[in-house]
Structure formats: structure tokens, C-alpha cells
Amino acid sequence: MPRTDTPRLLAGLYALGAVLLLGQALWHYLVGDYARILLPALLAPLLLTAALMRLGQQETARLSAYLVLICGYLLVATSLPGEGRLALLWLGLPPVLTLLLLPLGPATLLNLTLAPIWLLLADGGLSLPLSLAYLALVIAAGLAPWGVRHQQALLLATDPRDEECAALKAAPLLERLESEVERADLLGQRLAVVVLHLPQLEMADEPYGGPARLALLGSFCGTVAEHSRDHDLLGRLDDADFWLVLPDTSESGALLVRQRIEEAAAGAMLDGSGGLEVRGGTCSHSPGSPFMALKRRLDATTRRLADG
Template sequence: MIEPNTPRPRLFLLVLGTATLLLLGQALWFYLMGHYVRILLPALLAPVMALAALLAAAGKTPSRASAYLALICGFLLIAVELPGQSGHPALWIGLPPILTLVLLPLGPAIFLNLALTPIWLALLGDGQADADLAAAYLALVAVATLALWDRLRQRSLLQATDPLEQECRALTRTHLHERLIGEFERARLLERPMAVLLIHLPQLDMTREQFGDDTRRAMLTAFCQGVLRDCRDLDSLGREDETAFWLILPDTTESGALLVRQRLQQALEQIVLVDTGPLEVRLRLETPRAGEASPAFLTRLQAMTQALAAG
């Protein structure tokens, strides 16, 4: 699949569809203007671009095949136009590297831009080497690459520091454990009660295989909304693994946690999805034991989570 530096699926599909229509329009224009020799290229590339659009529409994210097909079409059009545009090199010299960086992952894009440098310079310079043109091309490749690399770095940093899961409004496993240990130590220090509600969603195991990622994300969204709607602001919902969640309940006695468990059980069972029907959940309540350390409590919760998943 295409890496995050490429357009989003719907935008990518829209661009491919628009490009297909433009190619057909160009072929029609050449026909009306009597440039019959120039009709062949856009007429041949239009079905290729349409195929790329179909490949992009078939998956949840743009496929690498559709990106390469679109890139080939763009390269062929640019290669045909470059020899006649020597009077405006600044405009045309930027099209190949930018198109490559938009459609391909960063590594292959850099390699392809550098490998094709002699070809683009030869086409633009009518077969003659031009030092200024080469410097401008390489400078543009370097600047565009650095800008894209910084964008990807910032996105990776944001994802690494984001406490919430990408699929739902729950804490990541790392932040969940940090929050659990923090609340555990706070409860011990202030001699306050706390409880943890273990939640297992057995339907998640088969939802992706039978109904796809959209239904799976809809289930996760409905589940998190259902849990957070009935929780206090100080409660924390986190994702322990693929199908297991922990709900940390600070300042909550065991009897209060039992009421929370009953309320959530009723609320979650009322959630009905179109594809999977009523939401199935398994709940288990755990509280710290006397003299238990935080690592031991965390290990016990993980063991109880596995037992809950096993049924």
C-alpha cells in the first residue's frame, strides 16, 4: 500500500478520475483541431488512467499499482511535451520530481528522481547538457524531499506522542499502563480505593474477516462512545490489546465498581450494529489486594485479561 505521504484515498480517486476525463478531453480537442498525430497518446493513456482509478476504488487505500500506472501516464505526457518547452524550463523541470514524490513512498521516489535525472535534462535541453538546468533540477529534488521528510517526521512524532489510539478514543497500551501505575501509586499514597474493569470484545476477532475494517472501526467507535458516555471525567479507558480494554476507576470502592459494571453491561448490550447485531462484551472487575505492588497488580490484570478472552 502507499505510505502516508500520498493523498488520501478519496482525493486520490478524484484526481485519477479527473485525469482520465482530461485525457479524453485532450484527445477530443486534438481531433477537433485536426492534430491527428497527437491523438494517439492521450487516447491510449486514458484507459490506463481509468484502470488506475478502478484499482484505487477497489481497495480501502490507494494501491501501489494504481500509483505506478498514474506515474507512468504522467511521465509519458511530460516526456512528449518537454522537447517543445525549452523556452520555459523552470515550469516543466519541477513536474517529474514533484509527481514522483506525491505518488510514491519517499525512498523509491528519491531513487527514481535521481535515476531519471539524465533523461529529463536531455529531453528539456534537446540532448545537450545544461549545468544550470541540472543544478535547478537537483536543488528542487532536494528541497521537495526535505520538505516531505520533515512532514513525515512530524507525523511520526505526533503519532508516537499521541496518548489515544488511532482507531478509537481509548488510551494506547503504553499510556494505559502509565496511567494505571500512576493511579495505583496515588491510591496507595492517599489510602483511597480504586478498581479496574476488564472488558473483552469477542466480536472483534471475526468482524474484520467477515465484514471488513469499516465495520470493525464502527464497532470500536460505538463501544468507546458507549463506555465514555457513562463514565466520569477522571475515569480512563485504555486498550490493552486487539480485543481487550481496561477501564480505570479511581476513588471507586468495590461496591461502586460493581454498579459501574452493571450499568455498562446494560448500556453496551443496547448497542446494535447493522452487520453484527447487538454488541457482545465480557466484563471482569479487579481491585488491588492488600500489600500488592504495582508491577504485580499489572501482571495480574494481564493474566485476568487473557483468561477473560479465553472465556
């Protein structure tokens, strides 16, 4: 999940850039270079506007990134001509800034599209060594965000936990449940599963939006954790269907756990929607019966609860 402090951090960086531009304009004024005062003086308010927009909705956040990018492009375009060897330093700023502000695909496409413009501004021609250096910089700078995205995708694919709540995903849950069935048969222990359905979750996005959905899931998982043991396993089979695996527990014990969870959830107060409705059912493993027999009964109970 994205860090919640990222918008504030970026807004602060944009505001810092505006302050630096104002300082640059003041410096040009103090040294008498009046011809170069106008651009930083005009871009500073744009960066402040971008900082405020970054704190808004997702649409304004995207627009703020393009606004900052335009400001950076204008600064580079006015600084590249006549810089001599320093032009190489300015030439590296547009591709890096683009990759920092835009997604990898659009950033790479924009960098390649604007390459002739930056190369012409840098040395007045499209020399092969400078073109190769620019292309190498675009590729090298793009490797960092690509590596981060690849690592995040790998972690997401291998993480057994659900993205929205403190529960296992469906596949890891079934694997753990099968292991618990084998363990119960081997040790001669009991095994029960509580099936839980959240009807409110199916409509949580409509009146309240994503935050209400996450709050509902958090409240539910917290309630289950309070009324279950540390080694019990909560997994999410479907959007609103959960299984709570209770090792070394009889069906009557599972029924007691289910009742406690339902009562505690009904007493939990959610903003704008009152208590938390939980529909529950229980299934127990018959010693010596195959895992698929238990799974079929669990699937049937899940469908029955979902149908109301």
C-alpha cells in the same frame, strides 16, 4: 488515519486532468496543429480510467497512480525537445509528479534512474549545471513528504490514545494507573479497576474484515463511555483486553459499573454478529499496598478472562 475523502479527491483530479487533455486536443484542432492532437486525445481516456480505478480497491488504486504517471511522462517526453528555455519548466514536472503519486523511496529511486533521459531530452546533453539543478529539485521536492512522514511518526509515537479506538495505549494507561494509586493513598480515597475482555475481537477480522473490527471497537468504547464518568480512564492493554480505572470507587461500585456495561453491550446490535459479548472482572486497590500488587492481580484477572 488516512482521510476517507482522499480517493474521491484524487479521482476528481484525475478526471480534471482528462478534461484538460481533451481541451488541449480541441485547441490543437482549432489552430490547425493536427500533428499534436493524437497524444492528448489518447491520454484523456487513460486518465478517466485511472479516475475510476482510484475509487476501487487498494490494488487498482496503486495501478491508477502508475497509469497517471505514465501519462505525465509521455506528455513531458513529447514536450521537452525543442522548448528552449521552457524546457526547464517541463524538466521539473516528472520528479514532482512522481513524488506526488508514489511513496518517497520508490519515487526517489525512479527520479534518479530516469534523470539521464530527462536531461538528454531537455538540452541534448548531460550538462553539469542542468544535472545539478535536477538533483537539487529531486532532493528539495523529497523533503516535503519526508517531513510529513516524520511528523506523523512523531505524533503516533507521542499520542497516548490507541490507533483504533477511544482508549489509552498500554504504557500511558499504566502510568495513569500508578498515579491514581498514589493519589488514592495520599487522599485516603478508594480505587477500583474493571477488567473487560472482548472475545469477539479475536475473530472479527476473519469473517467480516477490518471495518467490522473497528465497528466492534467503536460500539464497545461508546458503551463504556455511556456507563462511566468523564474522569474514569479506559485503556487497552492488549488486542482484546481493556482496563477501566475508576477513581474514588469501591469494589461494589465497580461491580455495578461492570454489570451495566455487560448488559448494555449485550443489547447493542452489530451488523452480522448480533450483540457484543463482554467478559468482565473487578479489582480494588488496598490502601497502603504497592502499585505492583494491584498490577499483578489485574494481570491475573486479565489472563483468566482471556482463557474463558
